[in-house]
Amino acid sequence: MVVFAIFFLLPRIVGQTPEGMAQRYVGRDSSPEAIEATVKRLHLDDSIPTQYGRFVKAIFFGDDYSLGPQKAHCPAPCLGFSFNNNQPVWNEITRRLPVTASLALGAAVIWLISGVTTGVISALRRGSVFDRSSMSVALAGVSLPIYFTGLVALTVLSYKWGWFPGGGTYVSIVDNPAKWAYALVLPWVTLSFLYAAQYARFTRAGMLETMGEDYVRTARAKGLPERTVVTKHALRAAITPIVTIFGLDLGLLLGGAVLTESTFSLPGLGKLVIDGIRNNDLPVVLGVTTFAALFIVIANLLVDIVYAMLDPKVRT
Amino acid sequence: MALGRRNAAGRRAGGTDSDSLLQDGPRQAPGTDPSRSFLEARDLRIHFPTDDGLVKAVDGLSFTLERGKTLGIVGESGSGKSVTSLGILGLHRKAHAKVSGEIWLGGDELISASDEEVRRLRGKRMAMIFQDPLSALHPYYTIGHQIIEAYRVHNKASKKAARAHAIAMLAKVGIPRPDSRVDDYPHQFSGGMRQRAMIAMALSCDPDLLIADEPTTALDVTVQAQILELIQTLQAEFDSAVIMITHDLGVVAEMADDILVMYAGRAVEYGTIGDIFHRPEHPYTWGLLKSMPRLDRDREERLVPIHGTPPSLINRPSGCAFHPRCAFGERNGDLSRTVVPELAEAAPGHWVACHLDPDERRAIRVEQLRLGS
Amino acid sequence: MTATTPADVTGEEHPGGEGETLLSVSGLRKHFPVVRGLRRKTVAAVKAVDGLDFSVRAGETLGLVGESGCGKTTTGRLLVRLDEPTAGKIVFQGRDITHTKGAALRRMRRDVQMVFQDPFSSLNPRHTVGSIVGAPYRLQNIKTEVGIKRTVQDLLELVGLNPEHYNRYPHEFSGGQRQRIGIARSLALRPKLIIADEPVSALDVSIQAQIINLMEDLQNELGLTYVVIAHDLSVVRHISDRVAVMYLGKIVELADRTDLYERPMHPYTVALLSAVPLADPDQRGKRKRIQLAGDLPSPLDPPPACPFHTRCWKAQEVCTVEEPPLAELSPGHRVACHFPENAPHANPEDPRQRDPSVPSEDGVVPKELRDAEAHQAASQAPAPPAPAAGQTEPGPPPTR
Numbered sequence A: 001m002v003v004f005a006i007f008f009l010l011p012r013i014v015g016q017t018p019e020g021m022a023q024r025y026v027g028r029d030s031s032p033e034a035i036e037a038t039v040k041r042l043h044l045d046d047s048i049p050t051q052y053g054r055f056v057k058a059i060f061f062g063d064d065y066s067l068g069p070q071k072a073h074c075p076a077p078c079l080g081f082s083f084n085n086n087q088p089v090w091n092e093i094t095r096r097l098p099v100t101a102s103l104a105l106g107a108a109v110i111w112l113i114s115g116v117t118t119g120v121i122s123a124l125r126r127g128s129v130f131d132r133s134s135m136s137v138a139l140a141g142v143s144l145p146i147y148f149t150g151l152v153a154l155t156v157l158s159y160k161w162g163w164f165p166g167g168g169t170y171v172s173i174v175d176n177p178a179k180w181a182y183a184l185v186l187p188w189v190t191l192s193f194l195y196a197a198q199y200a201r202f203t204r205a206g207m208l209e210t211m212g213e214d215y216v217r218t219a220r221a222k223g224l225p226e227r228t229v230v231t232k233h234a235l236r237a238a239i240t241p242i243v244t245i246f247g248l249d250l251g252l253l254l255g256g257a258v259l260t261e262s263t264f265s266l267p268g269l270g271k272l273v274i275d276g277i278r279n280n281d282l283p284v285v286l287g288v289t290t291f292a293a294l295f296i297v298i299a300n301l302l303v304d305i306v307y308a309m310l311d312p313k314v315r316t
Numbered sequence B: 001m002a003l004g005r006r007n008a009a010g011r012r013a014g015g016t017d018s019d020s021l022l023q024d025g026p027r028q029a030p031g032t033d034p035s036r037s038f039l040e041a042r043d044l045r046i047h048f049p050t051d052d053g054l055v056k057a058v059d060g061l062s063f064t065l066e067r068g069k070t071l072g073i074v075g076e077s078g079s080g081k082s083v084t085s086l087g088i089l090g091l092h093r094k095a096h097a098k099v100s101g102e103i104w105l106g107g108d109e110l111i112s113a114s115d116e117e118v119r120r121l122r123g124k125r126m127a128m129i130f131q132d133p134l135s136a137l138h139p140y141y142t143i144g145h146q147i148i149e150a151y152r153v154h155n156k157a158s159k160k161a162a163r164a165h166a167i168a169m170l171a172k173v174g175i176p177r178p179d180s181r182v183d184d185y186p187h188q189f190s191g192g193m194r195q196r197a198m199i200a201m202a203l204s205c206d207p208d209l210l211i212a213d214e215p216t217t218a219l220d221v222t223v224q225a226q227i228l229e230l231i232q233t234l235q236a237e238f239d240s241a242v243i244m245i246t247h248d249l250g251v252v253a254e255m256a257d258d259i260l261v262m263y264a265g266r267a268v269e270y271g272t273i274g275d276i277f278h279r280p281e282h283p284y285t286w287g288l289l290k291s292m293p294r295l296d297r298d299r300e301e302r303l304v305p306i307h308g309t310p311p312s313l314i315n316r317p318s319g320c321a322f323h324p325r326c327a328f329g330e331r332n333g334d335l336s337r338t339v340v341p342e343l344a345e346a347a348p349g350h351w352v353a354c355h356l357d358p359d360e361r362r363a364i365r366v367e368q369l370r371l372g373s
Numbered sequence C: 001m002t003a004t005t006p007a008d009v010t011g012e013e014h015p016g017g018e019g020e021t022l023l024s025v026s027g028l029r030k031h032f033p034v035v036r037g038l039r040r041k042t043v044a045a046v047k048a049v050d051g052l053d054f055s056v057r058a059g060e061t062l063g064l065v066g067e068s069g070c071g072k073t074t075t076g077r078l079l080v081r082l083d084e085p086t087a088g089k090i091v092f093q094g095r096d097i098t099h100t101k102g103a104a105l106r107r108m109r110r111d112v113q114m115v116f117q118d119p120f121s122s123l124n125p126r127h128t129v130g131s132i133v134g135a136p137y138r139l140q141n142i143k144t145e146v147g148i149k150r151t152v153q154d155l156l157e158l159v160g161l162n163p164e165h166y167n168r169y170p171h172e173f174s175g176g177q178r179q180r181i182g183i184a185r186s187l188a189l190r191p192k193l194i195i196a197d198e199p200v201s202a203l204d205v206s207i208q209a210q211i212i213n214l215m216e217d218l219q220n221e222l223g224l225t226y227v228v229i230a231h232d233l234s235v236v237r238h239i240s241d242r243v244a245v246m247y248l249g250k251i252v253e254l255a256d257r258t259d260l261y262e263r264p265m266h267p268y269t270v271a272l273l274s275a276v277p278l279a280d281p282d283q284r285g286k287r288k289r290i291q292l293a294g295d296l297p298s299p300l301d302p303p304p305a306c307p308f309h310t311r312c313w314k315a316q317e318v319c320t321v322e323e324p325p326l327a328e329l330s331p332g333h334r335v336a337c338h339f340p341e342n343a344p345h346a347n348p349e350d351p352r353q354r355d356p357s358v359p360s361e362d363g364v365v366p367k368e369l370r371d372a373e374a375h376q377a378a379s380q381a382p383a384p385p386a387p388a389a390g391q392t393e394p395g396p397p398p399t400r
Helices: A001-016 A018-026 A032-041 A048-061 A089-124 A129-144 A146-161 A179-213 A214-221 A226-254 A258-264 A271-276 A284-310 B083-089 B117-123 B143-154 B159-172 B193-203 B221-238 B249-255 B273-278 B284-291 B358-369 C006-009 C071-081 C102-108 C131-138 C148-157 C163-167 C176-188 C203-222 C232-241 C257-262 C269-275 C317-321 C372-380
Strands: A065-066 A069-073 B037-050 B052-064 B072-073 B098-105 B126-130 B209-213 B241-246 B258-263 B266-272 B344-347 B349-354 C023-034 C041-058 C061-065 C087-092 C114-115 C194-199 C225-230 C242-247 C250-256 C328-329 C333-334
Touching: A001 A089, A001 B083, A018 C232, A032 C257, A048 A065, A048 C176, A065 A089, A065 B221, A089 A129, A089 A146, A089 A179, A089 A226, A089 A258, A089 A271, A089 C071, A129 A179, A146 A258, A179 A258, A284 B098, B037 B083, B037 B241, B052 B241, B052 B266, B052 B358, B072 B221, B072 B249, B083 B098, B083 B209, B083 C071, B126 B193, B126 C328, B143 B159, B143 B193, B143 C333, B159 B193, B193 B221, B209 B221, B221 B241, B221 B249, B221 B258, B221 C269, B241 B249, B249 B273, B258 B273, B266 B273, B266 B284, B266 C006, B284 B358, B284 C203, B344 C023, C023 C071, C023 C225, C041 C071, C041 C225, C041 C250, C061 C232, C071 C087, C071 C114, C071 C194, C114 C176, C131 C148, C131 C163, C131 C176, C148 C176, C176 C203, C203 C225, C203 C232, C225 C232, C250 C257, C250 C269
Parallel strands: B072 B241, B072 B258, B126 B209, B209 B241, C061 C225, C061 C242, C114 C194, C194 C225
Antiparallel strands: A065 A069, B037 B052, B037 B098, B258 B266, B266 B349, B344 B349, C023 C041, C023 C087, C242 C250, C250 C333, C328 C333
C-alpha cells in the first residue's frame, strides 16, 4: 500500500509527467522523438495500476525494457533503473546495504547494552547521583537531533582532535576489520546516543515498576540472591516491551539511517534515498522505500514471534 | 553461622542473662514449653522515615512461638501485621526502614545478622505465602521453574532431582496430575490451585517457620476451607511453626493456638485462643467480637461497631493508641490519653495492654457486653 | 426452563407479607457470546445468568450469595439495567423494564440505584464529593426545593459524613467514608430499590459494622428495599430477610434467612455453610466440613440438567438428565434439587436415606467420612456414574 502510494503520489508531487521522466533518462537536450520513444519503452504512459502491476511483477520476475534495437534486461528482483546513472536500482541497494547494516547493527549492540544497563542501574539506585545524572544525559540524548550530535562529534573528535577519521570514510569489513570499526566509531556513538537514551529511560521506568511487584517480593522471600532477583525476575518482566521496540527500531534503521549517513557521508541506503530525493530520482526512491518496507514487515513479524516467546500469556 | 548462640535452655550463652533487662513483654508463648520455643520477637520496632514524618508501623512487639503451633496475628489495615511478617523475613530494605529489637529464630538472631546470612535462611528455614497468588508468582516462568528455583538455591540438587521434588510437592498439596501441571504457567491455574502451588513452593525446602499473610482472603469460601485444612495437615507433617496473619476471626478460631491482637503497631492483647474468645480483656478485642456478624447466630441485635477510624501511623494518638475509639477511655481520667499502656499479665499467659482496672474490665465484659464469663 | 408457577414469581405465595411485590424477575438470562475467527463467529457463550426467577417485596432485603462465577454480580447489573438481559423479564413496580431504553430508562434510574463494591475506584477522583452526590440531580434535571447544594449536604449528614466536606475530593476520605459517599449518591433521588454489590467486602472489619448499621438505619428511615450481593455468608445472614443461593447462573435455593441457615436443603448450600470458618474455637474439630469433589465448571460449558451434579456427593442418574425445578418444598423455602437435605418429605431414592457412612454406589462419599487418601482418589475420578461432563480438572479461572 505504501509503495503504491509512493508510486502514485511521488511523481505528482514532484510534478513529473511521463515525458518529464523520460527526459531524465535520455538527457536534457534530446529530441521529442527520443523522449517519446523512451516513454514507450518504459511504459510510462500506461495507467497507474498497470504500471504498479508491472512494478510488482518485475520484482519477482525481472523485466525487459526494449528500445528498438536496444534491449535492457533488468534481472529479478527488479526495482527499476536509476534516472541518474541508468543502473538497476537493485544493484545500488545491494552495494550499499552492508554499510547501513554495519552502522545499524553495530549501533544496536551498543545502544542496547548501554541503554538497558544504565536504565537498570538508575532504577536500582533511584534518586542517587548516578540516577539523576544519567537521566539528565538521557534527556539530552532524546532531545538533541542526530545531525547536531553528529556534527559536534565530528568537529571536536575528528577535525579538532583528530582522534577519529572524518566523514566519508568507509572501509568494508572484509577488507580491513580494524579500519572498518575505527571509521564507524563516531557514527555508532552518535546513533546509539539517541537510542541508548530512550532505552535507558524505558528500562528505568519498566524496572521501577517491576521491582515493586509482588513476585519480586516472593523471589526475595525464597532467599534468592539479589542479583538473581534483579535479572531473572524484575528485568525479565520489564524487558518484554523493550525487546519489541528494539525489533521495530532495528527494522526501521536497516531501511536506511538517513540522518546519520548524511552527516557522516556514509554510502548507505539512507544516503542513497536522500540523494535520490534531491535528484528527483524516482526509481531509486521507490526502490529503497520498497526495500525498507520489506525490512519493517519482517521486523514486525519477528517481534510478534519474540513477544510470544517471552510472554506466555500471549500464547494461549 | 556467627550469630548469637543460645544453649538448650534458651538463654544467651556466655555473659549476663540479657533477659533480665527486659521487664515487660511475654517471654514465653502462653501455655507453651519453653524448650520448644522456636521463634521469639522482642521489642520489635519497624519505623519508616517518610517525607510526611516517621511512620511507626511496628512499635514494640514481643511474642514467642514454638514448633508445631500456630500463632494468629489479628489486626486491621494499618495494624502492622504484614509489616511484622516482612520484618521477620528481613524483607524491608535497609534504606527505607529502621528495624530494631530482636528476632530469634532457633538459635539465630536475625536483626543483627548480615543481609547475606538472613538471605540464606529465607526460603530454607522460614518461608512465606502471600495473599494474592496471581501477582505473587512470576507470570513468565512455569510453576515448576519457580519451585525448582527455590529448591536449588538452598540445596545442591541436579535439575532432574529438583524437578522430581517439585512434582512431589505439587502432589503433596493436592494438585491433580502434577507431572504435567508442573510445566504450566501461573495464569493457567485456578485461584485455589495457584495458592496450593504457592504453598508447595514455600514448603519445598522444608522450612521450620511458615508465615501465611492473609492466604485465603482472595479465595472463595469453599476453596478457603480446603487451603486452611491443607496448611494444617502440612504443619502437622513437617512440625512447622505457623504464623497466620488475618483480619478474619473465624479463620483464626479454626487455625490458631495463640492469638496476638495488634493495633497501631503494638500488641494490645496476647493469649491462647480460649483466652481471647472466651475471656477477652481489651476493649479493641471486644469491639472486634461484637461488631462481627456471626454465621451461627441469628440476627438478634444490632452490630456494635467500633466508633471512629483506624489511626494514622504518623500521628499516633498520644497515650493509648486506641483511646479515641474506646468507649471506656475516660474511666481513668487522663491516663489513657497520656500514658502508653504496657502489656501486663491479666491471667497466666494472657497479656493485655490496657489501663482499665482488671476487675472493672471483667465487670464490663461480663455484665455489659456479655462476652464470655 | 424452570417450572415455577406464576404465583411464585409475583410473590402471591406470601399473603399478608410486608409489602407488595416491588421487583419480579422471570426467566432472566444473560449470555455473553464468545467470538472467534476472522468472521467473528459466535462459537460459544458464557452463560453468566441462566434462568432466574424470584421476586422482591417492598421493604425487605434479599441477599444474593454465591462464589465467584455464579453470576451474582451480573444479576445485579441486570437489575439496574447496566446490562440488557438476553432473555427473560424484569418487572419493576408493575412495569416491564427488561428492554427499556433512553428517556424511560433514565426515569427508571430514579427508582433503582446501585452501590458499588470498591469505594476506591467507583468514585471519580477528579470530582468533589459535592459534585458526585449532586450529579443525579443535574443529570436528571431535577430541581430541588432548597437547592442542590443544600440537598447534598443533607444527604451527607444522613449517611454520617460532615456536610462541610462538600468540596473535598475522594482521596481525602477513608474507605468507609467513601463507601458512605457512594451510598449518599445512590440515595440522592430517593430510590425505592437499591442493589448493593458487595457493599462492605473492601472495608476493614470495624468499619463494616458501621456501614451495615447505616444501611439498616437508612432502610428503616427511608423505606428502602435492598438486594444485597455478597460472598460473606455471615454478613448476608445479618442483613437479609430472605436469601438466594446462586450456582453457575442459577438459583439453587431461596428461603427465609433463618430457614436457609438452620435448615439448608440444597447440598451446595450445605457445603457452603460448612466451609465458613466460625469464630468459635470450641467448634473446632466438631464441625463436619463437606468438601466438594472437583472444580467449579466453566460457565462456558455448564453441566447439563442440574449444574451442581458434577460435584455433588448425592448425584444420581436423574440429576444428569433432568434439571430440578426451583420448587417450594416447605413454606417460603424453594430448592432446586432432586434429593434435598433436611426436606420434610425425603425422596425415597435419596441415597442418604441409607446409612450415610456407607458409600453410595457411585463411590462418592462426603469428606468427613473419608480419609485423605481416599479423597485424593475420588477427586480424580469422574463424580457421577453417568457419562456427563464431570470436570475434575482445574478449569480456567472462573469469571465473575
